[in-house]
Amino acid sequence: MRLRKASALAASVLALSLAATACGSGDDEGGSEGGSGGGDSITIGIKFDQPGLGLQTPDGDYAGFDVDVATYIAGELGYEPDQIEFVESPSGDRESMLQRGDVDFIVATYSITEEREQQVSFAGPYFLAHQDLLVRAGETVSSPDEINELTLCSVAGSTSAQNVQNDFAPDAQLQEMGTYSECLTGLENGAVDALTTDDSILAGYASQEVNQGKFELAGLELSDEYYGVGIPKDDTELQQQINDAIQSMVDSGAWQEAVDANLGPAGYENEPAPEIEAAS
Structure with missing residues (x-):
């Protein structure tokens, strides 16, 4: 191999x-x-x-x-x-x-x-990371209560997806994809309002040269991971x-x-x- x-x-x-x-x-x-x-x-x-x-x-x-x-x-x-x-x-x-x-x-x-x-x-x-949201540049989510009104994307089988459903946003619409890259595509084209996972992962995507200026972290520490x-x-x-x-x-x-x-x-x-x- x-x-x-x-x-x-x-x-x-x-x-x-x-x-x-x-x-x-x-x-x-x-x-x-x-x-x-x-x-x-x-x-x-x-x-x-x-x-x-x-x-x-x-x-x-x-x-x-x-x-x-x-x-x-x-x-x-x-x-x-x-x-x-x-x-x-x-x-x-x-x-x-x-x-x-x-x-x-x-x-x-x-x-x-x-x-x-x-x-x-x-x-x-x-x-140690914290769950957060990645949103389109210029958009804001200032409190966990607002998340219930959003369509979120996360990866199937992740703790982030479970946290959305079980803890802080049970009323949010959740789309589960196979990879975070698929979620990012949905965020860019408007199919979802936010990508949710650990802030470390979100920071990695936001820092890519092709994504700079397109997205930003909401700054919510929703969990300890x-x-x-x-x-x-x-x-x-x-x-x-x-x-x-x-x-x-x-x-x-x-x-x-x-x-x-x-x-x-x-x-x-x-x-x-x-x-x-x-x-x-």
């Missing part, structure tokens, strides 16, 4: 990781004891259509904050960038992909929820290994470097790295 190279920033982040952990990163053949390490390659689920987070570029490479986090973790597990196979992980398929063993772990704006923890486990969290690394249910050994890798990325400064490089162009002000939960 053909392997893709990671983004340039991801490679540099990985280099920092390997330099910092050279004394304890395992043997020359790569991999780590236990968990998913130790093979010739590692398969990681990411998003392919989220600018600034997980994006497949026209030349077949991958770029974004989640890509950099995934690459750093893989490095701590003993894998070089060219040993990583990235696989697209749509929101509605993430649990089944982990359960079937299609991927070793998933780094794909994957919010930790009690419902999901019934089916899979999480390492982290590694990022803690992104975790999805892993097979009850794999506590892998969970601890990934937790250690995330902490190393934060402590080294590589985490903030990746945030600034990928989301900074949109003027996005991130929350500090969240406290990592103990493996259980």
Whole structure:
């Protein structure tokens, strides 16, 4: 199976990781004891259509904050960038992909929820985002009450879609699409009033060169979304290994470097790295 190279920033982040952990990163053949390490390659689920987070570029490479986090973790597990196979992980398929063993772990704006923890486990969290709305430039939504009057678009299987229906806007019309790119097209042509998902994802779309000046965030913090690394249910050994890798990325400064490089162009002000939960 053909392997893709990671983004340039991801490679540099990985280099920092390997330099910092050279004394304890395992043997020359790569991999780590236990968990998913130790093979010739590692398969990681990411998003392919989220600018600034997980994006497949026209030349077949991958770029974004989640890509950099995934690459750093893989490095701590003993894998070089060219040993990583990235696989697209749509929101509605993430649990089944982990359960079937299609991927070793998933780094794909994957919010930790009690419902999901019934089916899979999480390492982290590694990022805190807030649900918001993306609207056309010049339009405003000043309060959650106004959302009930809108036609919203989100991705099927996402916590954002569930939050709309269950929490803050049960009367809003909700269209669920397969990808956020489809929602963005609907927003641009007037088929929907707003795209709703995490502010980090929205900032990535708004900062794309082709979209600059077309859209803006409403600035509503509608929920707290803690992104975790999805892993097979009850794999506590892998969970601890990934937790250690995330902490190393934060402590080294590589985490903030990746945030600034990928989301900074949109003027996005991130929350500090969240406290990592103990493996259980």
